[in-house]
Amino acid sequence: MAMTMHIDIVSAEESIHSGTASFIIARATGGEVGIYPRHLPMLVQLQAGEVTVRDEFDNEQFYYVSGGTMEVQPHVVTILADAAVRAKDIDEAAAEDARRRAEEALANRTSEVDYARAQAELIEAAAQLRTIQKLRKNARS
Amino acid sequence: MSGAKEIRTQIKSVNNTQKITTAMEMVAASKMRGAQQRMRQAQPYAEKMRQVIGHLAQANPDYSHPFLQRGDGNASSDGKSGAVGYIIISSDRGLCGGLNNNLFRGVLRELMAHRKAGEEARLCTVGSKAIQFFSRLSAPIIGEVSQLGDTPRLQDLIGTIRVMMDQFEAGEISRVLLCYNRFVNTMTQAPTMEQLLPLPPSDEPELVERGHTWDYIYEPSAEEALSLLLERYLESLVYQAVVENIACEQAARMVAMKSASDNAGKLIDELNLAYNKARQAAITTELSEIVAGAEAV
Numbered sequence: 001m002a003m004t005m006h007i008d009i010v011s012a013e014e015s016i017h018s019g020t021a022s023f024i025i026a027r028a029t030g031g032e033v034g035i036y037p038r039h040l041p042m043l044v045q046l047q048a049g050e051v052t053v054r055d056e057f058d059n060e061q062f063y064y065v066s067g068g069t070m071e072v073q074p075h076v077v078t079i080l081a082d083a084a085v086r087a088k089d090i091d092e093a094a095a096e097d098a099r100r101r102a103e104e105a106l107a108n109r110t111s112e113v114d115y116a117r118a119q120a121e122l123i124e125a126a127a128q129l130r131t132i133q134k135l136r137k138n139a140r141s
Numbered sequence: 142m143s144g145a146k147e148i149r150t151q152i153k154s155v156n157n158t159q160k161i162t163t164a165m166e167m168v169a170a171s172k173m174r175g176a177q178q179r180m181r182q183a184q185p186y187a188e189k190m191r192q193v194i195g196h197l198a199q200a201n202p203d204y205s206h207p208f209l210q211r212g213d214g215n216a217s218s219d220g221k222s223g224a225v226g227y228i229i230i231s232s233d234r235g236l237c238g239g240l241n242n243n244l245f246r247g248v249l250r251e252l253m254a255h256r257k258a259g260e261e262a263r264l265c266t267v268g269s270k271a272i273q274f275f276s277r278l279s280a281p282i283i284g285e286v287s288q289l290g291d292t293p294r295l296q297d298l299i300g301t302i303r304v305m306m307d308q309f310e311a312g313e314i315s316r317v318l319l320c321y322n323r324f325v326n327t328m329t330q331a332p333t334m335e336q337l338l339p340l341p342p343s344d345e346p347e348l349v350e351r352g353h354t355w356d357y358i359y360e361p362s363a364e365e366a367l368s369l370l371l372e373r374y375l376e377s378l379v380y381q382a383v384v385e386n387i388a389c390e391q392a393a394r395m396v397a398m399k400s401a402s403d404n405a406g407k408l409i410d411e412l413n414l415a416y417n418k419a420r421q422a423a424i425t426t427e428l429s430e431i432v433a434g435a436e437a438v
Contacts, residue, residue: 010189012295012377014182030360043193043357043366069370071193071357078189080373083295083380094300095284095307098265102285105272 004056005037005074009063011081017053017063024077025052026070035072042072051079145419152412159405165236166398172291173327173391179292180324180388183381190374197367200356207310208371209340223315224261226305227252228337229275230321230382231268232390233287238397240322240390241270244332248320251334252280263314265301267383283308291387295380302379306372309338321382322389328396330389337375 007024009017024035027049051063065081198209229248231241252262265284266272272285284304289297308314317338322330359366 008185008189010186012183012186012373012380013179015185028360033360041355041357042360043197043363044360045366045369069193069366069373071189078193080186080190080193080370082373091299091303094296095303096300098284098286098300098304101287102266102272102282105285106276106282 003037005035005077007053007077007079009051009065009079009081011068011083013083016081017061019053020055021053021077022056022058023054025050026065026079027051028070033070035077038074039072041074042070044070044072046070046079046081145416145423148412148416148419152409152416155405155408155412159402159409162398162401162405166395166402169391169395169398173388173395175291176384176388176391177324179384180381183377183384187374187377187381190370190377194367194370194374197357197363197370200363206367206371208338208368208375223313224263225255226263226265226308226314226317226338228265228301228305228317228319228379228382229267229271230319230379230386231266231271231274232386233269233289234390235270236397237390237394240330240393241268241274243330244320244322245271245274247332247334251318252278263305263308265305267298267301268386289383293380293383293387295376298379298383299376302376305338306375314338319379319382321386324385324388324392327392330393337378340371340375 004020004022005024007017007019007021008015022037026033026035026044027047028044029047033044046065046068048066049064051065053061053063055061065079068079068081071078071080227248229244231244235241255262262280264275264280264282266275266282267286268289269287272282272287275282284301286297286301305314305317309317316336319335319337321333323333325331357363357366
């Protein structure tokens, strides 16, 4: 029987694949790497591309990862896949977006926030009213 | 009969409200199951990362990353006493009991304590309830994201996390706290504040006491691998907090809607009693009028 190793492909959002494999190909930042069982421990950064998992019956399965890190142990391989396409400038743009949204929300706080405040006051008034009514009822009986 | 008619319309409207709250309760229950599922799915990633980072930090003790707290646990020893960053996670919608308010109250208390100690605060908010609440305060909000829906994507959170990490790396923020509701069970949600940055040292004994030493082959380098992993790890922690908060939101909404339905039921019973009394009173009056009329004839 062919030697096998365990492979897990997980992302922050879900577990993508879990099973046994006899051979794995992944695309590292420096080029493609092939992993057989009993490989030395290795930590590889992956770039966007395909991961090929061949099981002991020579069936191949393909997974697309948009980057991430592959941890290789002699009998366990774990691919920590990124949940999204990542690049430094995309991240920066996202950060800029978050900043802008905060400023916008602060700028037009009048509409929604005033509404929220009015709602809070209304709830408070209703609660007070209820208490008064209850007190009255008790006083009457 | 005017009183009876008014009561009847009131009963009808309460009935409609009860129908809505019951429907919302059931929707929340099914959404909660989905959110719990996502919570579980996100766990293996963070667990695996913790293992790898633990090993990395142990194998390369000479390389220290700014995100990692040193073993002595003294983050402020290097004279840095910048502001405190908060990432506050809330729901987008209301009608979920005191879920958001309990969390906000805890955060406010903390904020006041920091203000007394002379520390500044920077806020990042997730969810529209948090931005509505905290925009009234004077503390600056430096990042915001809302309308994530029931299935949040990590992609939507990156920006908000990045803002905090940038400021931390620039030394403007000395530590970052993550504030969210932890899902204990359906009835209990615990408002939680955890230190996100610098990462508290892991206290897993088996990592420290392992006798034999071995190291990875790195590609391209250990430093890069470590900083990339740490970044992803932080993101996964925040993502998990967001997913957990959603599970909490649905659970809290389910409980709130259940009690609302129960209250509506009680109200209907009371109103029914009042209605019957009013109807009976009307009949009695009518009868006595007829009898009086017959006697007069």
